[in-house]
Amino acid sequence: MRALARAITLVERRDPSVRNLEDAIRNDARVPGVTGFTGAPGTGKSTLVDSVVTLLRGQEQSVAVLATDPNSPFTGGAILGDRIRMQRHALDPKVFIRSMGARGHLGGLSLASREAIRLLGAFGFDQVILETVGVGQSELEVAAVADTTVVVLTPNLGDSVQMIKAGILEIADIFVVNKADLDGHGRAVAELRTMLNMAPKAVWKPPIIPTVATRQEGVEQLWEAILAHRRHLEKSGRAKELSERRLRDETAEVAAELARDRTRRALQEDPTLTERLLKDGTPYRTAEEILRTRTDN
Template identity: 50%
Template sequence: MRGAARAITCIENDYPERNQILKELFPHTGRARLIGITGSPGAGKSSLVDCLIGYLRSLEMKIGVVAVDPTSPFTGGALLGDRVRMQNHALDKGVFIRSMGTRGSLGGLSANTRDAVRVLDAYGCDVVLIETVGVGQSELDVMSIADTTAVVLNPGGGDSVQAFKAGIMEIADLFVINKADLPGTEKLQIEVEQMLDLAKHDAPWRPPIVKTVSTSGQGMADLWQQIDRHQQFLHESGEADARRSRHLQEEVLDIVRDRLFQRLQAGIQSGRHAEALERVASRAEDPYSAAERIILQWWGQKS
């Protein structure tokens, strides 16, 4: 997997050959199962992923892991501690673990996560596990990559209603109550069931609830069974192809937006639109009119 490691490094550091690598890899992708593991910080996501890797390796599957850690806004560095929790598999040639810093991205993933996942898919991984940085109420980018998204909760993690605000309920294909040996597990399960009764009562797929104890490996077989059941539902309903098509369309639009922004920013830095910015700074023109003028100028030049 040295080639995969070098390819991801090239992508992360935006080397000149980055785009060519991704273009050549694309025809060889689309085979791996992409599983998102998300949840609040401290829910035990990394330990859960570590246990799940062990279970899937017992089934002789080749596993890729992309684990995202927060990047310091002060130093720009990241601890990348997720890999520390997965040292049991460091020497396993059937497991590839890549830690990535968010580098300023606010969606729970790194800006290059999708491309790293694509590299591991092309290199023959049967399953790619995508562990997010730890969601609050807005870090939902994992749903635009993963086929199946597991939201990890744990007893005593706070008001469960808070966890279901602003999209968390909607992105979950299944819920994992980790640390299920702690008091409060049954109460949390009942609360989740009640939320599902309200939000998913007429949905074609009702997210199951799986209880696990990652420190002992308890519940891994059940977790994988429910993931597998969801994958079967996606294929039988036609949602698998529809979901991946949506993801690819969203990716195209993301790339277009990023490229346009980069070019526009380069124009601003070169002083091309200095006059418009100065007029706004002096309050001679409002920001909206200036923005429209810049867009028209840029578009006219490109057309």
């Protein structure tokens, strides 16, 4: 577990040595199921994830939770509230809980989580759960990494309006309307259903699962829905398509990262290059020249 935590720290920092990890783990072909939980802060994602972990442990499955926080540069540990909330799993060696930040650049979060998922697979984890904090870009990144994306809403309409604005409805494979113990829950579910019925017909129709995360209610139904979605991905050929697309996308993102690093280094190390750039004001030409002529990495 220490080794795993250390490796994830390297991945999170985008340390160049992660490239060597790849060779070490490539043959460990285990691929964990990856489920993303996303939604506005306070909707109950962490509570729900904790309940899902309990359910999975009851089935003897090992599970890793990565809580990604796009707002922190990187955290290297669990977000305090989540650590407290998930404390009951703290001593379970088959549960790994970790919060991850991105180093602030676009794509950093998805790159780091993809590599972390590979590591978790190599360490034998059956299931990986990603929880994202906040609304926006990070959620789209997480949806690109997860097999199944669960969008968590509550009877609080503000949440849903925010979701629609952020384009979150499109990325949902499953909707959870949590806090079913609160007033207005039935109405929120009905409104969501109406909204979904207006969407263009798709092969997969996202189900709406009501839950009370604090009482573990609806959690089994939620897991059933996740498994049903996974079966749908397999049967329709979409799973294969997604994993191939992910590898292509990831390669392009890694290439962009390497090129950026190489360019920064070249400009740092070569004062005449920098001088000419400043004098001519030609970033495109300079970048092309660096990528054509510099091969160190």
